[in-house]
Amino acid sequence: MTFRLVYRFGCLLLGWLRLLARSSAAKDVEILVLRHQLAVLQRSGAKSVFARGDRAVLAALFRLLRKRHRSELTLLVTPRTVLRWHARLVAKKWTCPHRGPGRPAKPEMLRALVLRLARENDGWGYRRIHGELLNLGWRVAASTVWEILKRAGIDPAPQRADRSWARFLSAQAQGILAVDVFHVDTVFLRRLFVLFFIEHGTRRVHIAGVTRHVTAAWATQQARNLLMSLDDTRTAGIRYLIRDNACYFTEGFDAVFTAIGARAVPILPGLPRMNAIAEGWVGSCRREATDRVLITGERHLRIVVAEYAGHHNEHRPHRSLRQRCPDRVGAPELPAADGSHRVIRRDRLGGLIHEYTQVA
Incomplete structure (x- = not known):
């Protein structure tokens, strides 16, 4: 029993002597690693969860530690884990972003413009609208115009023109x-x-x-x-x-x-x-x-x-x-009314008819 105590005390004394021989910078790095691991455990509980910032800090500190010093510390991660973090980071940088199936979505401004042209020109087909878009600087295909009109419930063909009597009389x-x-x-x-x-x-x-x-x-x-x-x-x-x-x-x-x-x-x-x-x-x-x-x-x-x-x-x-x-x-169109405008009344026929207008 006495021999075992003397042996343990001798090992601790040798470890302390080795620490005295190490530089202050090396001991500071070890302290930082241990303190950061303790912070991770306090934040995430028994199951350690490393955020992106934790991974970056630990990878930088491990880089400053010598290989023989790492083996003397109780670490939550192994060097293989740090290498796996780095591999994922490299793969994420060079991997193209995931895109859903089919063509990319059309800009909302283009969709609104196509529907406006179709609404204001009921005799235009999708080919005519496509030509107008090209003149306006939109480089799109005719099939894109056809798809926008179809999804909006508008017939892309010219037969969708209004041939009612009301439309005819309005034109005449x-x-x-x-x-x-x-x-x-x-x-x-x-x-x-x-x-x-x-x-x-x-x-x-x-x-x-x-x-x-x-x-x-x-x-x-x-x-x-x-x-x-x-x-x-x-x-x-x-x-x-x-x-x-x-x-x-x-x-x-x-x-x-x-x-x-x-x-x-x-x-x-x-x-x-x-x-x-x-x-x-x-x-x-x-x-x-x-x-x-x-x-x-x-x-x-x-x-x-x-x-x-x-x-x-x-x-x-x-x-x-x-x-x-x-x-x-x-x-x-008249400017939209706001709180700075005042509405005044004008009478006609001795007040029989009232007219209202806004003034600043």
Whole structure:
């Protein structure tokens, strides 16, 4: 028993003497390795889990330790483990990233642009859209355009064009002018007549005149006055004139528009819906203006109708014009409203009609 104790004490003394012979740098490295292993055990428990930072620190410290000193330490990892870490790091650097099967996903901007071109040009097929994309600088294949349209539920073929009556009439509306006459009874039970024209494309209304007796000569002269008030571009754009079969719409009235290359198209008897846009404006004018005012005379009616026509052209939104007024057709979008804008009201017809606008 005494011999064993003397032997153990001698071994410890020799180990301490060897430590005294080692440099301070070597002993500091060993201390750092042991402290870092202890930190890993305290953090992960009985099962040591090395993070990327732990692996890098231990690999660097092992590099500073001499081979004979490593064997004297109790290490959580072996040199083979450190080599395996290094092999994985090298393999990860030179391995291409994993990509799912099939072609890479298309940019969202390209997809949105293809769908926009298809939506705004219903007669374009995927080949036509592909050519437009090439002109815009997008280097894509025609099959890519076909795939985007197909996934969005849009037929890539040109047969997807809208051939409905609504689409046809909308395309023809720019060259159509309609005319009609409606009456208003004054407070003194006198009947007055209003002659007006309305453009189908922009829904712009032109009040031609107000009179107590509509005659063919008066209607023909009002038609001449209208054409003289329009510029040459708008006059040249008129291709058809829709009118009813009233006695004051004579051949002389039609000749005024025939002279500029337009064709008069009378509606069938008893079918006012053939002139539905003009009839619709008459209904709006009655509901919003003339039926809510006691008209005293011809001058008063002219003021009321002109004021309402100005409201119709300058402010009143129309669903057929994407909730814009006729004067703003083709104009840029208004800036989005925010808290810095104030909404003010403008009254027409003595407060009968309210218009709202925003100011900074």
